[in-house]
Amino acid sequence: MPDLTDDDGLTVGQVSTRLGVTVRALHHWDEVGLARPSLRTAAGYRLYTVADVERLYRVVVYRELGLGLDRIRAILDDADTDVPDALRAQRTQVAERINRLQQLSAGLDRMIDAHERGLLLTAEQQASIFGSHWNPDWPARARQRYGDTTQWRQYAERSASRSPEEWQAIADAVAGLERVLGDAMDSGVIPGSPEANQLVERHREMFSSSYFPLTRQMQVCLGRMYESDPAFAAHYDGIRAGLATWLRRSIDASARAHSIDPDAATWQ
Amino acid sequence: MPDLTDDDGLTVGQVSTRLGVTVRALHHWDEVGLARPSLRTAAGYRLYTVADVERLYRVVVYRELGLGLDRIRAILDDADTDVPDALRAQRTQVAERINRLQQLSAGLDRMIDAHERGLLLTAEQQASIFGSHWNPDWPARARQRYGDTTQWRQYAERSASRSPEEWQAIADAVAGLERVLGDAMDSGVIPGSPEANQLVERHREMFSSSYFPLTRQMQVCLGRMYESDPAFAAHYDGIRAGLATWLRRSIDASARAHSIDPDAATWQ
DNA sequence: CTTGACCCTCACGCTGCGTGAGGCCCGAGA
DNA sequence: TCTCGGGCCTCACGCAGCGTGAGGGTCAAG
Numbered sequence: 001m002p003d004l005t006d007d008d009g010l011t012v013g014q015v016s017t018r019l020g021v022t023v024r025a026l027h028h029w030d031e032v033g034l035a036r037p038s039l040r041t042a043a044g045y046r047l048y049t050v051a052d053v054e055r056l057y058r059v060v061v062y063r064e065l066g067l068g069l070d071r072i073r074a075i076l077d078d079a080d081t082d083v084p085d086a087l088r089a090q091r092t093q094v095a096e097r098i099n100r101l102q103q104l105s106a107g108l109d110r111m112i113d114a115h116e117r118g119l120l121l122t123a124e125q126q127a128s129i130f131g132s133h134w135n136p137d138w139p140a141r142a143r144q145r146y147g148d149t150t151q152w153r154q155y156a157e158r159s160a161s162r163s164p165e166e167w168q169a170i171a172d173a174v175a176g177l178e179r180v181l182g183d184a185m186d187s188g189v190i191p192g193s194p195e196a197n198q199l200v201e202r203h204r205e206m207f208s209s210s211y212f213p214l215t216r217q218m219q220v221c222l223g224r225m226y227e228s229d230p231a232f233a234a235h236y237d238g239i240r241a242g243l244a245t246w247l248r249r250s251i252d253a254s255a256r257a258h259s260i261d262p263d264a265a266t267w268q
Numbered sequence: 269m270p271d272l273t274d275d276d277g278l279t280v281g282q283v284s285t286r287l288g289v290t291v292r293a294l295h296h297w298d299e300v301g302l303a304r305p306s307l308r309t310a311a312g313y314r315l316y317t318v319a320d321v322e323r324l325y326r327v328v329v330y331r332e333l334g335l336g337l338d339r340i341r342a343i344l345d346d347a348d349t350d351v352p353d354a355l356r357a358q359r360t361q362v363a364e365r366i367n368r369l370q371q372l373s374a375g376l377d378r379m380i381d382a383h384e385r386g387l388l389l390t391a392e393q394q395a396s397i398f399g400s401h402w403n404p405d406w407p408a409r410a411r412q413r414y415g416d417t418t419q420w421r422q423y424a425e426r427s428a429s430r431s432p433e434e435w436q437a438i439a440d441a442v443a444g445l446e447r448v449l450g451d452a453m454d455s456g457v458i459p460g461s462p463e464a465n466q467l468v469e470r471h472r473e474m475f476s477s478s479y480f481p482l483t484r485q486m487q488v489c490l491g492r493m494y495e496s497d498p499a500f501a502a503h504y505d506g507i508r509a510g511l512a513t514w515l516r517r518s519i520d521a522s523a524r525a526h527s528i529d530p531d532a533a534t535w536q
Numbered sequence: 537c538t539t540g541a542c543c544c545t546c547a548c549g550c551t552g553c554g555t556g557a558g559g560c561c562c563g564a565g566a
Numbered sequence: 567t568c569t570c571g572g573g574c575c576t577c578a579c580g581c582a583g584c585g586t587g588a589g590g591g592t593c594a595a596g
């Protein structure tokens with residue numbers, strides 16, 4: 001009948017409270033051979049001697065510095081392990097992880113802004129990229145209306161990773177397409193004709209790759225808005241008088257060619 | 269015989285190169301239901317449609333921001349999950365991890381210094397704590413001689429966590445014990461007597477708790493050094509003439525009482 | 537003799553895949 | 567037509583460091 005109160009050694013529970021580690025951790029370190037008790041009672045109880053506790057204490061110290069168990073083992077067991085070197089290596093790793101996390105944090109900031117503001121550009125940048133017709137309030141208003149849709153989310157995710165230059169490229173491409181649309185209307189391209197349908201498809205693809213995936217049904221709704229919304233109508237009619245209507249009619253016709261009833265089309 | 273080259277969908281390999289993720293990751297996301305292909309060929313090949321790839325792309329974006337798969341699933345599937353909130357929560361977590369890592373890094377710095385310098389105190393602090401006899405070079409010289417021993421390592425680990433106040437307490441305790449030793453010698457306590465043995469034990473305990481665990485054999489070596497090293501001898505003899513020798517003889521006698529031959533004692 | 541607090545040994549779970557093992561499928565050349 | 571090489575499939579273990587029971591002995595006190 002061994003006496004657990006004398007100083008033959010401490011049980012796991014006693015060590016655990018003294019060192020502030022869990023019993024399970026002591027079991028684990030015993031299992032992997034990192035720090036084992038040199039004694040066991042007849043019943044199998046672990047008994048940690050003073051020297052064992054000393055070793056455990058060192059394990060705790062290095063674990064609090066974030067070292068892995070293998071590295072700790074090397075420090076404790078290999079007399080030729082250079083401790084400062086090992087610690088410096090650890091410090092380097094920690095610095096790298098800090099760096100990574102700081103980049104993550106910056107990325108999160110950008111994404112949060114993208115979701116809340118919609119455009120990560122200053123008012124000046126917006127004006128210089130989208131032209132003087134652009135109203136800096138539009139992204140905020142769009143967010144008010146569409147902020148809880150999947151499309152807005154996809155739009156926000158994409159914009160978070162876009163630089164001003166990329167926005168410029170998009171704006172240029174949009175302006176180019178609008179010119180092409182205006183020229184087509186001028187040269188008598190009829191809504192429903194193969195040429196018009198092709199242009200409608202080009203519009204859908206560019207919109208999809210610039211903002212968010214656009215289905216044909218959604219495109220129909222968009223075309224109606226181009227015509228009915230004063231701001232949009234003014235924009236398109238500013239390119240060519242009647243372009244908003246021509247575009248709406250072209251989209252409608254293309255939808256019909258794809259077996260969609262434009263008058264029944266719904267967003268989403 | 270399905271044609272894998274048309275746009276019914278992309279195989280895992282094609283998606284993997286396009287999105288820059290491993291095939292295994294695609295398998296995993298399929299397994300856990302985060303992003304599954306909507307088609308399979310007759311042979312069981314996964315076929316990702318354009319919509320599937322869109323979803324995968326979103327997964328990649330949020331994974332690069334460090335979000336867990338469950339949180340990503342919530343963002344993608346639950347229309348009522350507030351994305352900015354989820355991102356802010358993530359940012360908070362990241363900030364906490366950065367904090368923890370920065371504390372780790374500071375702790376590593378302290379430990380590296382402890383191993384390399386031995387004492388993390390300025391020369392002024394050392395002088396005010398250990399008195400004017402103290403030579404600031406001693407820690408560096410001790411490191412030169414003992415830097416690759418387990419004892420130095422334990423000493424360094426302990427000093428890394430000691431504040432100037434704690435060093436002051438240790439210095440006071442040491443000075444107190446030295447006074448007690450001097451008084452004992454003055455009052456005629458004989459090396460080998462029970463009183464002397466008790467004092468030797470007290471010395472060993474205080475040393476062990478202040479610097480590193482000291483065995484009786486090591487204590488013998490220490491006693492010899494106290495007597496033979498000019499600096500140590502001067503220190504002890506400065507307290508009481510002959511104290512270095514008295515202490516060495518007391519330690520020797522106590523060792524003999526514990527069946528140790530002091531003339532054969534070895535460090536370590 | 538019983539009770540409650542400790543102790544033991546399995547053994548699965550967690551996070552997000554990496555890394556084979558063993559085997560079927562597909563397109564192209566001999 | 568046979569074969570070959572590359573791609574795809576489904577298991578299933580591994581990892582890092584324990585957390586968390588499950589099921590069952592042990593110890594000291596009443």
